[in-house]
Amino acid sequence: MENKSEVNKSIAREYVQKVFNEHNPILARKYCTPDVKWHGGTLGTMDGIDNLTGLLTGFIAAFPDLHAKEYDIIAEGDKVAVRFVVEQTHAGNLVGIEPTGIKVRWDASRCLSYQGWKNCRRVGSR
Secondary structure, eight states, X not given: OOOHHHHHHHHHHHHIIIIIITTOGGGHHHHEEEEEEEEOGGGOEEESHHHXXXXXXXXXXXXXXXXXXXXXXXXXXXXXXEEEXXXXXXXXXXXXXXXXXXXXXXXXXXXXXXXXXXXXXXXXXX
């Protein structure tokens, strides 16, 4: 049987694949608790699954070819830290910014905290 850390790493990978790389933000509801907190640096903090799915829906609409590639993943107990490189093209409206067609690439990291198997807190940076 896999230990808790390995199970949580598997869930984090599945979340990134299904929600981001397969462009299905509504599936965040499957992976996150209703009171999830998303800490997005300059974007501030989002409280609740409705706000998180709204943010993800708008973001994925603005970057419809978004792809996150994992480079590092570390887990201990109920916490998982992941480092990605994210690549996409700005092809849709993003909070009032009209599409530019510019290809964008950035490093991103996420620290996820789990209750049971659901993500209850996301701390992000880019």
